[in-house]
Amino acid sequence: MTKAQRSSLLDRLTYRRSVRRWRQAARDANALEIGQLPRLRSEARGLRRQLDNFLHQIEGRLQLPRIGADSVPAPPESDWTWRPELWRGPVSPFGVAGAQNRAQLGRELTLFHDCAHSEVTLRQMRNLRETDLAPFGLRMDVLGFEGSFLSFVLDLPDSAIQGLQLNHLIRLEMLLELERPLEIFCRLNIKHGPNSDQLVREMPVTEGGAAVEFDLAYMRLNEKRLEKAWIDVIFERPAMNQVLLRDLHFSRYPRAEM
Known part of the structure; x- marks a missing residue:
C-alpha cells in the first residue's frame, strides 16, 4: 500500500469514527x-x-460556470456552435496593459488600433454570477484614445466553414455591460480562393444580451473554395469607457425556406 493510499484509508477511518461519535452523542x-x-x-x-x-x-464554486463549460444557447436547428477560448478557459497572456496594435490575448483574439499612445487595457476575468454560462469574460478599459479605429479580431475555427452554404445564417451573440453608451459594429469576413467577402452589421447595444445575424445570401461566395473566416468587432469612439464582455458565442443555421 502506498503512502497516499494509507493516508486516504486513515482519513476515511477518522471520518467514520467522528460520525459515529456525534451520532451517539x-x-x-x-x-x-x-x-x-x-x-x-x-x-x-x-x-x-x-x-x-x-x-x-x-x-459557491459549484454554482460558478465551470472552466471549460461550453453550453451555447442557440436556435434548435443550428448545425454549428462555438464559444471562443477566451470565454471558455484561462488564456495566456491573461492581460495586457497599454496594449499595442496587434496585441493578442490567447490564440484567437487580436487587438487592432492606430493610436500612437495606447491607453487600452485588456484583461480576462472570471465570471461569478449565477446567470453566467461562460466561465470567463473580457474586460476592456479605454482611457484617452486619439486614434481613428479600435477593434478586435476573432479567428473562427475551421469547423465554421465546413459545410457552409449560401442558405446559412451566422449568429453572433454577446452578453455585455458598458460604462457609457457605445456603438459597436461586427464584420464577418470570409476568404474563398483569391477573394474575400464581408458583411457588416451594427450590434444593437443594450445592457445585457445583444445579437446580430449575417445572412450569407448577401455574399458572393464560392462554396467550394472556402478557406478562412474571421470576425471584426469594432468600437466607435471608445475613449473613457469600460466594456465587460461576459460572453460571446456563435451559432449557424439554415435560413427558413419561403
Missing part, C-alpha cells in the same frame, strides 16, 4: 450529565463553524 443528549454539556456544545459549535465555512466555499 445525539442519541445520548437527553441522558448526559449537565456538567458534560458545555464542553460538547463548544466542540459541536466549533465543528459546525468549520463545516459551514467549507460548505459555503464549495457551494
